[in-house]
Amino acid sequence: MKEKSMACVLSQAELAPGIFDLWLQTGMAANAKPGQFIGVYPKNASTLLPRPISICEVNEDKTALRIVYRVAGAGTAEFSGLKEGDRVAILGTLGNGFPLEAGKGKKCFLMGGGIGVPPILQLSKELAAEKSIFLGYRDGALFLKEDFEKYGNVFVATEDGSNGTKGNVMDAIAASGLEADVIYACGPMPMLRAIKRYAQEKGIQAYISLEEHMACGVGACLGCVVKTKEVDHHSHVHNARICTDGPVFEAKEVEI
Amino acid sequence: MNTEVNLAGITLKNPVMTGSGTFGSGMEYGEFVDLNCLGAVVTKGVANVPWPGNPTPRVAEVYGGMLNAIGLQNPGIDVFMERDIPFLKQYDTKIIVNVCGKSVEDYLEVVDKLGEEPAVAMLEINVSCPNVKEGAIAFGQKADALYNITSQIKKHAKQPIIMKLSPNVTDITEMARAAEAAGADALSLINTITGMKIDIHRRKFALANKTGGMSGPAIKPIAVRMVYQTAQAVKIPIIGMGGIADAEDAIEFLLAGATAVSVGAMNFVNPYATVEVIKGIEDYMSKYNVEKLTDLIGAVRE
Missing domain, CATH: 3.40.50.80 (Nucleotide-binding domain of ferredoxin-NADP reductase (FNR) module)
Known part of the structure; x- marks a missing residue:
């Protein structure tokens, strides 16, 4: 079941210039699979959309997710300022994950x-x-x-x-x-x-x-599609949704 | 407290519906909200045959909103009727199907097929998508073309028809009057506003389509103004939309003259937005002792 909820920042560190390592306490960790991602929401209302960021690690007792991301714009720049104890809205877990x-x-x-x-x-x-x-x-x-x-x-x-x-x-x-x-x-x-x-x-x-610019992250907006070899089951054209049918695809199935 | 509204003879339990293209056919957001709570679900546009849509990138964020150029990707009416309508029928909400096409004949083919499905309460006719090269907006930017397609669809339609109007016109009331004169039962406004974003670092257009339709909170004042003006110009009911994020936004549209409202792009930001808007409208009605929601419609004049 997907949800939007508040996560609590456990720690954040800069691993390399512009590359940040953020641990978030969230119930989503219980069922998170490798290759899935979450949407992270900036607080600034001028930047509305959730930022799709892949799950790097799940802690041992499945109560926290680690995301490691690059600062690429206003949203991720805001995230890089998050400190222990801060709260941040996230959407997840999203996508299929690696088989x-x-x-x-x-x-x-x-x-x-x-x-x-x-x-x-x-x-x-x-x-x-x-x-x-x-x-x-x-x-x-x-x-x-x-x-x-x-x-x-x-x-x-x-x-x-x-x-x-x-x-x-x-x-x-x-x-x-x-x-x-x-x-x-x-x-x-x-x-x-x-x-x-x-x-x-x-x-x-x-x-x-795969990655692509996304809006909803849940398969509704059809923003993030990839050309597929076969007609895909959802759209009945050669366009699968990266956020829900992916982000992981078998390479031979997609035209990249 | 009575939150019912009457939209061209169709009674909605409350005035809150979904903006076409932002909610699929309800399956995806059914994980977040109880679709039974909604006044209506308005589906993604459907054509007579599957449409592949535009190349990517199809979406880009802009200040206080977003641009999209999906290009009306859809699986075609046959798959839609086999899969999406049976899904929506499980819920106690009204089904409004958004119809798109490249020619009048395309629209009529879809309208005829939907006429055989009594579960579909209304048809919303998309004559305002800015992201496809043929059809769609070509019918929605000239009053005579809009009159023509509206009257032809009206002759075929078994359900009441809602014409969805484009804001990318000089005078939206002229378009609204043309649709009304041709027999439209209701109007939806506004569709997205054509915009553009340039990635200055890569020196490229942010969208593969170059232009896209802008939506989100940044366009709301334009939409409220257009709903108000249109409400003065026509007698048929209006579904107001454009940047609705919460109940306060929705109430603004109702007071401006909308009979119902749609939550669009903000579903992407807050997947619970629709039900929160419904709850917020009820709270507002309690706070100001509003017995019937219809008392709010067009309540702000001079």
């Missing part, structure tokens, strides 16, 4: 690029598989990298070559010499396109998490 069954017991690549890194963390905690984790960053500010090391072998790529493989996550895969049965990924569109091609060439499954 854990698909990779269970198999060799899996878990891939995050840039601000697509955070949602991969809860996935890496919950996925029972042989996990190789590929994280792509712009530079040496390797936010969340240490959090991942408990859950699998971590491979880093940086655009400026300051750490790990110089280049992107695809370069890091090539450098590792590893192969996978299933890929899970979140990141910028060029990365997701490259993963879609790679999965097609290798004949393996890839589950990718």
Whole structure:
């Protein structure tokens, strides 16, 4: 069941320049799944719409959600000022999440690029598989990298070559010499396109998490659609709703 | 306390309905609100065949509101009648179907099919969507074109018809009079106001469609003004909408002359907005000892 409710800020820290780490106490944590997201509401009434932000982690007793986000505009700039004890309105939990069954017991690549890194963390905690984790960053500010090391072998790529493989996550895969049965990924569109091609060439499954400008977040407004290979069940045209039919799609199902 | 209103012969338990395109066919927000509480559910626009809509980005936030250019994506009338109407029939609320088309024939095909479904209480005719290139707004910006399509639809329609008017005209009362003269049973206003946003960092339009329809609290004063002017110009009932966020906003529209009101974009901001508006109207009626909601309609004049 989705709801809009008030969450209590437990802590906030800046992990890297402009990248913030926010823990929120909320009942939504009880049923949150990796790859799902929440809508976070700015208080300023000139910025009305909930900001879709993926769930990075759920705490052990399922009472709090962690979101790690980049300041990209007025809404996220406001969130970056939230302090312990502050209250903030959130909408959730939203979206389908990553399918854990698909990779269970198999060799899996878990891939995050840039601000697509955070949602991969809860996935890496919950996925029972042989996990190789590929994280792509712009530079040496390797936010969340240490959090991942408990859950699998971590491979880093940086655009400026300051750490790990110089280049992107695809370069890091090539450098590792590893192969996978299933890929899970979140990141910028060029990365997701490259993963879609790679999965097609290798004949393996890839589950990718997409983003798009959203208004309602619950499937009503039809703002955030992605072109699909087949006519989708809801709209009966080739347009699935990223907020509700996604944000995770099997790569071969979407035209990106 | 009596919150009932009569809209062209259809009795609504209260004057609060949903703005077309902001509420799907009720399924999504049924998780948040009890649809039985609503005066009516107005569905997303439906055409004779499925429409894919516009490319993304389709939505952008602006100061105090948003722009959308969805382009009336819809599954077509056949899927709609098999899936959405049976869903809505489960609830004790009036079903108002928003109808769109690219030609008069498209509209008539949908109107004819809906005529066979007695569960549909009224039809709202979208002649004001600013985001599709053919049809829709082409019928809503010239009085003679509006008169023509209204009279043709009226000949076919088995249910009362509501013409949804565009604010993107010089004089909305001229359009309202044309619709009334052609036999419209009611009017909805306002649809969104055409706007534009430019991303200065990427030097691109924020919407793939370049322009979009603006909605949200920032447009409310324009909508209240247009409802007031239109209420002076026609005798048929008006459904007022445009930036309604709470009961105070809704009451403004009623006092300006609207018989009913729609909550639109604010559903995205507050999924409980519709039921909160209903409760707030009741509180207002108690506070000021208003026996019948109809006493509020058009109560503000000079």
